Amino acid sequence: MSVKKLIAKRTMLGVLSCCFVGLLMAAHPVFAADEAADEFIKRLSSELFDLVRNDKSLKNGDMQKIRTLVDTQVMPHLNFQRMTASAVGPAWRQASDEQKTRLQEEFKTLLIRTYAGALNQIKDQSVVVKPLRASAQDTEVLVRTEVHGGAEPIQIDYRLEKAAGQSNWKIYNLNVLGVWLVDTYRTQFAQEINAKGLDGLIQTLIERNKNNSTKK
Numbered sequence: 001m002s003v004k005k006l007i008a009k010r011t012m013l014g015v016l017s018c019c020f021v022g023l024l025m026a027a028h029p030v031f032a033a034d035e036a037a038d039e040f041i042k043r044l045s046s047e048l049f050d051l052v053r054n055d056k057s058l059k060n061g062d063m064q065k066i067r068t069l070v071d072t073q074v075m076p077h078l079n080f081q082r083m084t085a086s087a088v089g090p091a092w093r094q095a096s097d098e099q100k101t102r103l104q105e106e107f108k109t110l111l112i113r114t115y116a117g118a119l120n121q122i123k124d125q126s127v128v129v130k131p132l133r134a135s136a137q138d139t140e141v142l143v144r145t146e147v148h149g150g151a152e153p154i155q156i157d158y159r160l161e162k163a164a165g166q167s168n169w170k171i172y173n174l175n176v177l178g179v180w181l182v183d184t185y186r187t188q189f190a191q192e193i194n195a196k197g198l199d200g201l202i203q204t205l206i207e208r209n210k211n212n213s214t215k216k
Contacts, residue, residue, distance in 0.1 A: 038132035045127040079172040087185040106205035113212045125149035
């Protein structure tokens with residue numbers, strides 16, 4: 001398998017796992033305050049596998065349903081602005097408000113489309129959450145997990161944050177098989193920015209999303 005295809009596969013698995021957590025919010029909107037980060041990931045991930053298995057439209061990549069779920073249930077539980085800013089890198093600080101809005105919109109569309117393509121991979125997997133190495137006072141933590149059920153376990157690690165005064169955790173990055181999702185996109189985006197600037201990156205994302213929308 002080529003490096004490009006390997007990264008693409010890891011990215012797809014990562015986006016799928018990241019959206020797992022958000023989709024469970026739709027089924028279980030009320031959580032205990034100050035829930036530990038590892039408990040948050042363990043409970044939501046394990047229940048979501050059942051949710052996806054039993055929803056044929058999600059498994060078949062119903063884009064309208066996926067987009068609605070992501071917009072209303074997933075994004076509120078991710079720090080998506082932080083994810084986008086980190087993926088864009090230093091150029092984010094020079095971006096206008098309009099450019100930031102467009103970048104987030106197109107990046108979100110890219111991730112939603114990738115997620116749709118990964119849904120049919122859900123079968124008989126289960127999630128094992130490793131012991132959390134953090135104190136109760138930590139506001140940024142790393143939760144390590146493994147997905148079992150395939151030929152080999154899939155390592156998926158989550159970086160989560162809890163903003164001051166907030167009781168809920170938010171995901172801002174994840175690692176699939178040793179590759180951090182946001183870091184992978186940062187490398188790709190940097191090449192576009194260096195060659196074409198921020199507007200060039202936005203246009204590239206628009207074109208990629210249009211091409212993806214024509215694929216089944």
